[in-house]
Amino acid sequence: MSERNQPAPSVGIIGGGQLARMAQQAAIPLGVDLRVFAKSGTESAALVSAGVRLGDERSVGDLTDFAKTCDVLTFDHEHVPQPVLRALVDSGAAVRPGPDALRYAQDKLLMRRRAEELGAPCPRWRELPAGPDAAAELAAFAAETGWPVVLKAARGGYDGKGVWVADGPDSAAEVIRGAAAADVPLLVEERVGFTRELAVQVARSPYGQVAAYPVVETVQRDGICHEVLAPAPGLDDDTAVAAQRLAIDIAHELDVVGMLAVELFETPGGVLVNELAMRPHNSGHWSMDGAVTGQFEQHLRAVLDLPLGSPRTTAPATVMANVLGGTDPDVFSRYIHVMAKDPELKVHFYGKEVRPGRKIGHVTVSGDDHRDLLARARDAAAYLKGDL
Amino acid sequence: MSERNQPAPSVGIIGGGQLARMAQQAAIPLGVDLRVFAKSGTESAALVSAGVRLGDERSVGDLTDFAKTCDVLTFDHEHVPQPVLRALVDSGAAVRPGPDALRYAQDKLLMRRRAEELGAPCPRWRELPAGPDAAAELAAFAAETGWPVVLKAARGGYDGKGVWVADGPDSAAEVIRGAAAADVPLLVEERVGFTRELAVQVARSPYGQVAAYPVVETVQRDGICHEVLAPAPGLDDDTAVAAQRLAIDIAHELDVVGMLAVELFETPGGVLVNELAMRPHNSGHWSMDGAVTGQFEQHLRAVLDLPLGSPRTTAPATVMANVLGGTDPDVFSRYIHVMAKDPELKVHFYGKEVRPGRKIGHVTVSGDDHRDLLARARDAAAYLKGDL
Structure with a gap:
């Protein structure tokens, strides 16, 4: 010490x-x-x-x-x-979280199997065998679900990628070849026709106390979380409560300690589990400025087995937008514009080297109307990137 | 770098x-x-x-x-x-702030002279001459204002003290002797019969932009700020605006850069300037949790000449209570109680060695009703000190 x-x-x-x-x-x-x-x-x-x-x-x-x-x-x-x-x-x-919990966030095959055991609603999925039978197994699966399908590396991915959308047998065969060469197991999932993507976060302590944050809407682009609207606009109470219960059940059953994020697809038939993360998550950055207890404080309290803080929102609406790097690395020269234009905006920079497309920060803004806040957050993120 | x-x-x-x-x-x-x-x-x-x-x-x-x-x-x-x-x-x-501004926060004589020049309302005061005439000058002053009077070291103080209340000539003589021995100039001020103490903070940038925070009520005990109620409950708008204008004028006239705190006495005849501080101030800690832009962020923006953030409150009421050290240094063992009892409470510890009476942190809580919040903040501060 x-x-x-x-x-x-x-x-x-x-x-x-x-x-x-x-x-x-x-x-x-x-x-x-x-x-x-x-x-x-x-x-x-x-x-x-x-x-x-x-x-x-x-x-x-x-x-x-x-x-x-x-x-x-x-x-x-x-x-x-x-x-x-x-x-x-x-x-x-x-x-904390321990290895028995973390493996479900590290291995998508284990996660799907366990989620199914728990009765958590998931997209249809299938493990692909290693070797020459993979293509036939995938074809049989696609015959049930239709194309395109989503291929996922069970662990780690390779070449920096872990999720691929395959339009048909040819593009699927290419992914299967690459995964086999990299010795990475694959699973295939149906491509869900979702209305939108949601996420729900809970914190859980070793003592077993749980705090659930409001369900949020997440907007992904190129596989990266771009924007989060908290709470998810227009979400009906039944779905919101069901999603929170689902996350609490998963946290409990997997013995998660700390923050758990459950990424969800909203579909006409209900929500489906997409991914799990057992740590503070991009979908929860809004809580640093829009909730009594931000996710990072909550994570520390949880792993130290301290009583959890209130996840209550401090404004009717908070919007977060990620700031990506652009071609001009001098992001600070653009501070003046965004701060002068919107004195209510909260900027969070990560101190990272600016590279095009890299997450280098995020902005949040809180108020009454998601539409207004989203326009302001988008404008600031685009300006900080150098797009405006 | x-x-x-x-x-x-x-x-x-x-x-x-x-x-x-x-x-x-x-x-x-x-x-x-x-x-x-x-x-x-x-x-x-x-x-x-x-x-x-x-x-x-x-x-x-x-x-x-x-x-x-x-x-x-x-x-x-x-x-x-x-x-x-x-x-x-x-x-x-x-x-930033520069020496020409800072000297008014460093020297109470300079501050009183300049405040008077600016027409800022001040308690009656007088400089005491060095040497044997001090007692007679003080007696003449007290004959106008009545006893007790307040003696202040113009600069720095000595023996860790800088302000004394003298009930009569004998206790005054003792302070005068001590100050003479320490070669510290003194001034005397009337003891103001205030209704309560207030404080107002403004931020000012080199560009000249100013942001004014709501006027707050401060509760002092033994010369230490104990509690702050933001905004000051029941303060009439005219007084609030007058206090903010006074702080803005002082910031402008003294060329303050960064945060300026003006501590005030509220009296039936209006507010009087007590002290100035040219930095983030204990009376503004509430803004870290109760305003869009906390005073520390605002200070950094101001000294970097960036556009200032919104000082808007994020809740109808926020209360801060200082946490003082008690006799038991193990403050963290008391975390469980305060966090479990009040999940909305925000604790701020300063990482300091615990000594009885030393400021080692503060707590804030936001909501609708100052009375309820004050009770909760007091309870938490007392518990963390070890009094409960």
Whole structure:
């Protein structure tokens, strides 16, 4: 432990990205000693934290050393391998969420199987066998669901990709070849004709306390979350409550500790589970400015087994828009315009190197009318990118 | 400059106390590179910042070296001596607020003279001459105002004190003797029969933009701000607007850059200026949780000459209570109670060593009814201190 003035609870966060950075922002008022385990000193969270530990997150030695300096370990991402997680637990570290929960966020096949067991509504899906039978299995599945279908790498993906939409057997065969070459198991899912995408977040503590945030609408573009409208406009109460219950059940059944995000498709027949994330999530950034307890504070409280904070919204509507990098890296020269134009706008920059298409920050704005707020958030994000 | 991923604006803050710590919390989302100049690595802000510079804040050499790494310098406190401030300006540093403004926050005699020139309403006051005539001058003043009177050290104070209430000539003589021995000039002020104490904060940028926060009620105890009610309950609009205009005029006339707090006495005849502070101030901590733009974000925007954020309140009422240290230093063991009892409460700890009577944090809570919120904030502060 570094020198401290009092016995503050310490949380070690593995990964130095923007989620760890925003966790540091939440740790300051709580007096929680956040310790960042990063790959380099220029990672997003490393730039704003004292006592950053540099190391390799696949190294049991590096992480068990780090764990000795922290009361609790948690995560900026889901990439720490299962054997490393289990070695940490065996070494006596409090790993939250634990490996038994995290594997469902790391492996889409395990997640689908478990979700089905729990009776959670899912898109139709099938595991594809390794080897030459994959194409025939996929053809049989597509004969039931129709084309296009969605192919997903069960774990990790390759070439930076993990989800593909295949229009027909030829494009599917190409994905199957690539996955086989990379030794990555695949599953296939029907392409859901959704009305819109939703997400719901809950926090859960080891004690078992749960806090559910309002269901939000998420707008994806090119597989990236672009905008979030909180709460989801016009969502009927029954669907909202059902989605929150679903997330609470999943958190409970999988023994999740910390924030859980459940990404959903809204369809005429109800909601379907798309993906799970066991950490603060892009769909919850709105809560930093639009709820009594932001998701990063809530995550810290949950992993420390402290009583959870109120997830109540502080405004009728909050909209978040991600800021992507453009071709001009000098984002700060554009501060003047967005701040002068909209004094109510909240800007969150991640301190990252600007590269075209990379998430480098987000903006939020709160008020009464989602349509007005969305226009303002979009305008600010586009301007900060350099598009306007 | 430390390694950065993009040309982020950098603000150097002189002093590593809780105001610098809360400025770091605000700097993270802005992407502002906050650089802390502290006396030791265990100061409040040093615990939560990367690249802390340790040095002596009365050393021109230490501070000019530090200034070279920052776009702008600002302050956690008002203790940097004028000659040091002027040397920094001469070295080319952007010092905000500048020494010409800061001297009015550093020297109560200068402040009273200037406030009078500006026509700002002040308590009756008089400078006491050094030497044997002080007692006679004070007696003449007290003959006009009546006893008790308030004696103030013009600069700095001594023995950790700067304000004394004297009931009569004997206790006054004692203060005069102590001040003479410490070579500290004194002024005497009438003891105002105020209805309550108020404070008003404005932010001002070098460009001249001003944002005024709602007038708040402050409750002092033993010379320390204990509680703040925002906005001041039941304050009539005329008085509120007059107080905001007064603060704006003072900010403009004194060329203040950053946050200015004007502490006021409310009297049946109107408000009187008590003190000025040219930095984020205890009376403005409520704005971190109760306004669109908290005072620390606003201060950073102002000193960087960025457009100011909206000071609009996000709830009808917000109450802040300071958390003082008690005899049991283990404040974190008391987290469970306050968090479980009031999930809407926001706790802010400063990471300081717990000593009886020392400000170690504050709590805020927002809602509709000041009376209810005050009871909740008081309860939490008392519990965290260890009184309940």
